Amino acid sequence: MSTSSPAPQAVTTRLLSLRNVNKSFGAVAALTDINLDVAAGEVVAIVGDNGAGKSTLVKVLSGVHLPDSGTITFESNPVSIPDPTAALHLGIATVFQDLALCDNLNVIDNLFLGRELRPGRLNEAAMETRSWELLRQLSAKIPSVRIPVASLSGGQRQTVAIARSLLGNPKVIILDEPTAALGVAQTAEVLNLVERLRERGLGVIMISHNMADVRAVADRVVVLRLGRNNGDFVVGEVSPEEIIAAITGATDNAVTRRTAQIDLRSASADKGVTRS
């Protein structure tokens, strides 16, 4: 896909940058000296093994966790993000891995939670119309927006969470494993959406375990390993093997061994075919 991510330009229009961010939970150092830059109109993928600290980084950026030390710069101003409201005010919208929806409320209420239209006398018709617009844009297959989100499937819930992040014109959107539960069409729709967001000049941070998705839409890949930066690649200039090596920390790892095995097996299977 788009392989050209001109790094010099990224520096001039840098939206968000983190320097030496640390965060620990008791004895566990979840993040150690993390650096991260996101430019306007850039899609940055964050990859890493389970427990690498990706979601913790997301939570630091969205005001759920306070970092222990380090600086966050947003639009060239040093900022602190003490709570989720601060993040929303700055224009950082997040789709959390655990989605953070209220099961007892319906789809509309969840979409507009915290930014209802006409607070003193809710404008339900307008909110419902806007909800349908957003959901159709994501090709959501949701039968009714007036049923509690508890009755939605995992992927439908994920779509609701993504739709919610689009309300209120954010400047940076953070997606923590947005396509994990999605069907084929919805995944494609989310990837299209990410590209549209980039065209609109937003910064997008996307966390994913799916290398194909990452390579399809991301401009840069940032690898985290055991809570530390372990590589920052421009997508067009790196092979999947290099990324996997950075994720697992070695060229000889479970993934390469498995691929080698499969190669061997398919080679012998080919032989079988030719013999008969």
Next chain:
Amino acid sequence: MITSTLHATLPSDLQDERLQNRLGLRGIIPGFLDKVRGGDLGALPVVAGLAIIWTVLQILNRGFLSSANLVNLLMESAAVGVIALGIVCVLLVAQIDLSIGSVSGLSSAVLGIAFVTNGWNIWLAVLLAVLSGAAIGWLYGQIFNRFGVPAFVITLAGLLSFLGLQLFVLKGQGTINLPFESPLVYFAQLAFVPAWLSYVMVVAATGSLFLVGYSRARERRAADLSAQATSVIAVQSIALLVGLGFAVWYLNQARGIGWMFVFFVALVLLMHYMLTRTKWGRSVYAVGGNVEAARRAGINVHWIYTSVFMACSTLAAVGGILAASRLAAASQSSGTGDVNLNAIAAAVIGGTSLFGGRGTAFAALLGILVIQSISSGLTLLNLDSSFRFIVTGIVLLLAVTLDSVTRRSRTSHGRA
């Protein structure tokens, strides 16, 4: 072909082919059954329970459903009903306030001391009593938010401390009688809505129900959304008109409807509006459903808790004033005894979930009617309070069991 014509005529929110059509008059009953099967019982259990209780009590004592007794029953419901309304709010955020009895007792003591002992202007005394309730709720909110002490413990401490404070400030006087000519006592004992005005109020209430429903439907139709057919709204309004009209006529055979009960219903309606049509109400339900999600959505969770505790103890203070006015006295025993238990039981029996995020303001109204009916019926049968406690306890247990069972059913039907 069929689907394409369907799509052309259906409003934009009903186009999913998996949706069954529940529009119009014919959709009322199937739609209702859908909800009940899914475990969304709404007011059904408490209304059914009330019908059963009334039938049984009427069979046991012919006087129970007499106009005079019902008039009295409604008057007796108002004070504790107002307190139960506050409990509905705290239960919605999955918290509890055990100190409402003590706060209501303290509030009546404050009223008595300021108004009678110190000769203050009566409305100033009322204001002071109400504000003391609000201040207590604010204090609870601060302790809850700052230190994370469970509300159960904070308000248990409040129960003891404010009871102690009430006993202390009334020491030496024991009971303060409110003068019979004061407007409060008149309001709570003798002020009844004139018959003609009661009918005007019924017509106004149903008329505004129709207008609200109609204008909402029009707003939705203008936005190309499905809306209730005017015929449905009309049928609902007419049913309400007939039902309320009959009730009011029946009550007017005796003294009629007390203003104090009207005041209680007005508070219920106001709370209903606040909970369903304002941002604050949405936030209350959100906090009760998933605090962390509410926080991440940018809701000021601390303020929601504080405001809910304040609403609860303010309403408890108002309930205390009403109770003192009804008795024409504030005493060391005001707000003690079963006030606490009845108010909490009323909210739960009315259908407010103990698990948070589920319930309506009407729960307070329906729940207190159940409790007061049991109390009044057993008094008519000359049974003492021991029986009242037993029966109320059983009804409460039934209500909570139902809550737990429907919660399970909701989970399996995806309406958790």
